[in-house]
Amino acid sequence: MAKATTRKAGARLDRLRARLDAAGLTALLLTSPGGRGYILGAEPGSAVLLTTEGTVAVTSGPYPGELGALLRAAGVTRGSVGTETGSREPALPLPGSPGLSLVDAGDLVFAELASHDPAELRAFAAAAELTAVGYTAVMDHLHVGMDVRELSGNVDRSVRRAGGLLGWYDPCGATGAAGSDLVTVRGHDPATARLTAADPVRYVLHPLCDGAVGYAAATAVLSRPDGPLRTAGDTCAAATAALLAALRPGDPLRDGLDAFARVAGEAPATCRIMAMHGGGASLPLACGSDLVAEPGMVLGVRTAAQVPEGGAVELAETVVVTGSGARAQARTPLRLVELH
Amino acid sequence: MDGNATPLPEAAGPAPTADLNGRAMPLVGFGTHPMRGDQATEAVLTALSVGYRLVDTATRYRNEAAVGAALAATEVPRADVFVTTKMPPDQVGRERLTLERSLAALGCGYVDLWLIHWPPGGYPGVASWREFLRAREEGLVRAVGVSNYPVELIDALHAETGVYPAVNQVQWGPGDYDPTFAEAMRRRGVLLSAHSPLRSTDLDHPVLMEIARRNKRSVRDVVLAWNLHHRVAVTVKSARRERMEQNLAAAGLALTATDVEAVDGLSAAAGAR
Numbered sequence: 182m183a184k185a186t187t188r189k190a191g192a193r194l195d196r197l198r199a200r201l202d203a204a205g206l207t208a209l210l211l212t213s214p215g216g217r218g219y220i221l222g223a224e225p226g227s228a229v230l231l232t233t234e235g236t237v238a239v240t241s242g243p244y245p246g247e248l249g250a251l252l253r254a255a256g257v258t259r260g261s262v263g264t265e266t267g268s269r270e271p272a273l274p275l276p277g278s279p280g281l282s283l284v285d286a287g288d289l290v291f292a293e294l295a296s297h298d299p300a301e302l303r304a305f306a307a308a309a310e311l312t313a314v315g316y317t318a319v320m321d322h323l324h325v326g327m328d329v330r331e332l333s334g335n336v337d338r339s340v341r342r343a344g345g346l347l348g349w350y351d352p353c354g355a356t357g358a359a360g361s362d363l364v365t366v367r368g369h370d371p372a373t374a375r376l377t378a379a380d381p382v383r384y385v386l387h388p389l390c391d392g393a394v395g396y397a398a399a400t401a402v403l404s405r406p407d408g409p410l411r412t413a414g415d416t417c418a419a420a421t422a423a424l425l426a427a428l429r430p431g432d433p434l435r436d437g438l439d440a441f442a443r444v445a446g447e448a449p450a451t452c453r454i455m456a457m458h459g460g461g462a463s464l465p466l467a468c469g470s471d472l473v474a475e476p477g478m479v480l481g482v483r484t485a486a487q488v489p490e491g492g493a494v495e496l497a498e499t500v501v502v503t504g505s506g507a508r509a510q511a512r513t514p515l516r517l518v519e520l521h
Numbered sequence: 522m523d524g525n526a527t528p529l530p531e532a533a534g535p536a537p538t539a540d541l542n543g544r545a546m547p548l549v550g551f552g553t554h555p556m557r558g559d560q561a562t563e564a565v566l567t568a569l570s571v572g573y574r575l576v577d578t579a580t581r582y583r584n585e586a587a588v589g590a591a592l593a594a595t596e597v598p599r600a601d602v603f604v605t606t607k608m609p610p611d612q613v614g615r616e617r618l619t620l621e622r623s624l625a626a627l628g629c630g631y632v633d634l635w636l637i638h639w640p641p642g643g644y645p646g647v648a649s650w651r652e653f654l655r656a657r658e659e660g661l662v663r664a665v666g667v668s669n670y671p672v673e674l675i676d677a678l679h680a681e682t683g684v685y686p687a688v689n690q691v692q693w694g695p696g697d698y699d700p701t702f703a704e705a706m707r708r709r710g711v712l713l714s715a716h717s718p719l720r721s722t723d724l725d726h727p728v729l730m731e732i733a734r735r736n737k738r739s740v741r742d743v744v745l746a747w748n749l750h751h752r753v754a755v756t757v758k759s760a761r762r763e764r765m766e767q768n769l770a771a772a773g774l775a776l777t778a779t780d781v782e783a784v785d786g787l788s789a790a791a792g793a794r
Binding site for chain 1: 581583609610611613614638639640641642643644646648669
């Protein structure tokens with residue numbers, strides 16, 4: 182059942198409706214936390230329905246029966262409804278609603294969530310600067326035996342001193358919930374919460390600034406890396422560099438994913454490209470996406486290479502698509518950092 | 522470093538100096554963090570014009586190119602300017618690349634002092650130190666040192682290479698004063714250099730305010746003069762010309778032995794002795 186039906190104006194809705202019109206869609210169903218949050222902020226709910234006529238409805242679930250009723254209530258009885266399935270399947274009929282069909286609109290949503298006006302770009306640049314501050318606060322003080330809570334405290338103090346907000350939004354999180362910390366750390370001894378020489382330390386930084394989220398991840402090892410770890414680091418660095426080099430305006434964004442896969446080869450490595458409005462809580466770019474990179478897009482790039490004996494090298498960066506390529510914002514090292 | 526002051530060239534301003542491997546290192550330097558871009562360039566140009574002859578930057582500051590623009594634009598000859606930069610700890614294994622990038626950004630054929638910015642991973646960073654020494658032998662840097670190093674890590678570098686750092690730049694002010702640490706640096710011939718000399722200092726402390734009042738100077742001046750009295754180099758930063766001049770003039774403030782002892786006593790470490 183619909184919890185609320187409202188009519189909202191605003192630039193975001195106007196832009197999304199323009200995209201719906203251009204795509205020939207009569208409505209859009211946003212199911213990802215990032216997509217919902219983009220329209221309604223932190224409003225809870227399972228789905229948000231947006232029609233070209235102006236209706237915004239929050240539903241408790243994207244179930245066909247409920248969706249059909251919601252569309253009828255909004256006066257929509259014919260046409261295609263975009264969804265965030267990420268599926269490349271052709272249009273599917275909406276059960277119980279003759280004249281209505283469901284089509285994948287993942288690219289449409291991604292394009293909107295990746296696009297920014299100049300003011301927002303400034304906010305993302307400031308957030309990325311905070312990420313760099315947080316990176317320094319971690320990297321300069323890492324040592325074997327360090328308690329990860331001390332590490333988090335360093336980041337917290339440094340970021341706040343630099344004007345950041347106390348809060349986080351994990352771009353890769355499943356819920357998109359905000360929390361009360363700025364850094365996610367992996368690779369410590371779970372029994373003691375302390376760093377070891379053997380385990381690579383991976384940390385993701387995500388400070389908030391003026392409504393924008395900074396985003397970067399780095400991996401460091403507190404010893405001279407052994408063969409498998411070094412190989413994973415080299416693979417991840419080379420494949421990440423290839424991914425970034427492939428993000429060129431006018432070219433499909435998936436070229437970045439393909440470039441990563443080519444360089445990583447058979448190595449156990451993964452990558453994703455995310456729109457930074459809503460972060461990774463929105464759908465990541467689909468492998469088969471046809472979306473073309475455009476100047477002004479802000480993207481989160483996250484890559485990882487597994488170490489066969491355990492652990493991983495994880496890297497991430499926020500990039501802005503420019504007229505000539507992709508410009509890194511936080512400029513943290515996209516390689517395995519050795520500290521010894 | 523023998524700790525004896527040597528004169529700078531006449532045009533090099535009023536700051537006292539220390540002898541660093543035969544090169545006069547001004548004891549009052551101009552810090553550039555966190556300025557960047559045009560602001561950093563303008564600030565360095567102003568600092569040079571009012572008499573600063575040491576410019577302190579770092580790879581981490583992301584302003585070496587801006588500092589280099591000022592060095593290119595100033596009428597002060599490169600030979601009269603002491604340029605310090607630092608390699609961040611995440612560049613272990615990439616020391617030469619880092620230095621080459623610093624030199625390119627600064628537009629210099631050499632830097633006067635190159636520091637390891639933080640102990641990498643809390644270790645001494647012996648491998649990096651060997652690369653630093655190699656760069657010094659090749660003339661790309663005049664002197665090499667460290668920053669934020671405890672005594673034991675400095676000793677570890679010496680144990681492995683036989684060479685002590687020329688400088689250890691640490692956060693150092695009345696609130697940080699540790700006579701044992703200062704003495705350890707002096708005995709090893711390591712020049713103590715203070716960054717953020719005011720950060721840990723209670724500028725409203727009655728002892729400092731009374732000394733400032735009596736000398737008709739600011740508490741900031743007193744803190745800087747106190748460092749210089751101890752032969753501690755200080756790096757101060759300000760984008761304002763007036764403040765730059767004021768900081769530089771602090772070198773002319775002579776504190777009495779009683780005043781110095783009173784300021785020494787403000788830190789926890791000194792109080793625990």
